[in-house]
Amino acid sequence: MARMDAAADTANSNVLLHLSAHRAVVGSINHVGIVVGEFRGPLGIKSGRHSMEATRWWDAVRDPAQLKNAAVEAGRKAAIGAGVAVVGITGVWASRAALAREQRGEEE
Missing domain, CATH: 1.20.5 (Single alpha-helices involved in coiled-coils or other helix-helix interfaces)
Known part of the structure; x- marks a missing residue:
């Protein structure tokens, strides 16, 4: 999950030229994070991971x-x-x- 979060950070740092790809990456990583969390739950493993938010284009411009x-x-x-x-x-x-x-x- 740490590698996937790093990929999401990379995607969030390249919003201006890759808006749709960045949203897809962050959305996919969040989905996988939810599934992993659901898998860990019954095992008694707490993830403590929070979903990432995709950077808005307007915020990226500034x-x-x-x-x-x-x-x-x-x-x-x-x-x-x-x-x-x-x-x-x-x-x-x-x-x-x-x-x-x-x-x-x-x-x-």
Whole structure:
């Protein structure tokens, strides 16, 4: 349950870019927590665990940590996208150059 609570904390810290996924994660973890609690009850084991609350989007917008997490992830995705674009453009240029050489009858 501690690992699942850590996953819920991670989901709660990334609300701005993953609103629906964050709600699903927190809801699923709460559901599992309830089931585990129901299992432990007859065994006389007290869990003491409380359900987690999903962070509201409006609260996340006002949280500097949420903004930072969103900016870091968006920047990382933009960098990956730029890298893919560079590789794609390079491939197109290489293909065109090879085609031009072939049309001129040159060998590589």
